[in-house]
Structure formats: C-alpha cells, structure tokens
Amino acid sequence: DAGVTQSPTHLIKTRGQQVTLRCSPISGHKSVSWYQQVLGQGPQFIFQYYEKEERGRGNFPDRFSARQFPNYSSELNVNALLLGDSALYLCASSLGLRPSTDTQYFGPGTRLTVL
Amino acid sequence: AQSVSQHNHHVILSEAASLELGCNYSYGGTVNLFWYVQYPGQHLQLLLKYFSGDPLVKGIKGFEAEFIKSKFSFNLRKPSVQWSDTAEYFCAVTARIGGTSYGKLTFGQGTILTVHP
Secondary structure (H helix, E strand, O other): OOOOEEEOOOOEEEOOOEEEEEEEOOOOOOOOEEEEEOOOOOOOOEEEOOOOOOEOOOOOOOEEEEEEEEOOEEEEEEEEOHHHHHHEEEEEOOOOOOOOOOOOOOOOOOEEEEO | OEEEEEEEEEEEEEEEEEEEEOEEEEEEOOOEEEEEOOOOOOOEEEEEEHHHHHHHOOOOHHEEEEOOOOOEEEEEOOOOOHHHOEEEEEEEEEEEEEEEEEEEEEOOOOOEEEEEO
C-alpha cells in the first residue's frame, strides 16, 4: 500500500506570497493532520481534520488554513508568507480517532523556503 | 495543555552498547504515548505506541518502552544498538477524553542518536 504522499517536495516562495501544500492520506484513513517542523525541533501541530471537519487547531495565526476533501485528501494554505514560515511541513493520516486507530503515519513532507 | 520533555539532545554510543532515552510528559489526564524515529534522509516512522494494557511495549527493530504512570515517563530502551540505529528519536503524546483521542500529537524536541561502528 502507498503511504502518505505530499506535494510538492520542495517550494521556494518570497515574502508576502501565498502557498498551497497537498496531502493524500493512506487509503482508508479518514483523519489528516498537519505539522510544521523547524530545524532542530520536534514537529508542531497545526491542524487536524476528520471526516472533512476541523477537529483541532494549534497555536498558529489565521494566515494558516486547511481543508479536507470528500476523498479525504487535504490542502494546507499559508497566506502572506513570512521568513519564519520556512520549515518542513508534514502531513500525517490515521484511520480514526479511537485509541486503537489514532496512530498517525507521516508523509515525507514539503520543504518550504521563504526568501 | 500537554508538553513533552526529552532528556538528552545528543547521545553517542558504540555498537553493542545499551540505550535508554528519557521522555517525560505533563498532562493530568489519560494519554496515548508514541516513539517515532527519523533515519537520515527518511520521513518519521512509528517505532512503538502505548495506549492501554501492559506498560512494557515492544516495537520494531528490538526497541521497547516502559510507561510509568506515577513518573509520567515513557523511556525508550534497546539492549544492544547497531550502527543502523543512528537517527533522531522523538517522543510524542496525545490526550484522550473518554474513548476518543484528541489527535494533536505533542512532540518532544528530539534526541539525536549517533552509533559508532
């Protein structure tokens, strides 16, 4: 089975621009979560979606938004990019929300560089 | 809000040495606990998970972790490391409310393990 896939792999943007990152979950997984990983730190939670509904939001500004589509894929949008948004953006999927099904499996990430 | 602390930023061992990586979390309720590993050039992979039952959990590649509720700890162990264990290790926790997990994974800052042949 294919794992979590993300596109694009790398992205270079300039300050003030907008970016859209895409994620396809493992087949059958209904929950998608987004994380930001800055070099030298653990991933930081941005959003979780389950069955197309937002289930949780981390401590990120409103410039960050996301959505989940009927096929459970997801997009993360970041507006008005700042230099500090440069990071690896990780997508993770899980079957569901019960303790036996909530294990999150991560994709390879999208490396965003803001100049 | 939950938080996770990993005791060591960088651990250097020789092959065949024993490994123990410390992890403590702070959260007053029920949690699920995870260890993830990131090998050089690869993405985060699950090593093991605890959510109920036997507090000694066995994972892939000979790793195990013990949940000690009274100490809020979930330390990772391996009796004999190999050069191929060189990687960054992350401890993570999610909160549980009733029968539902609140899916936000809170990660520690990571521990870089370097194993010399």
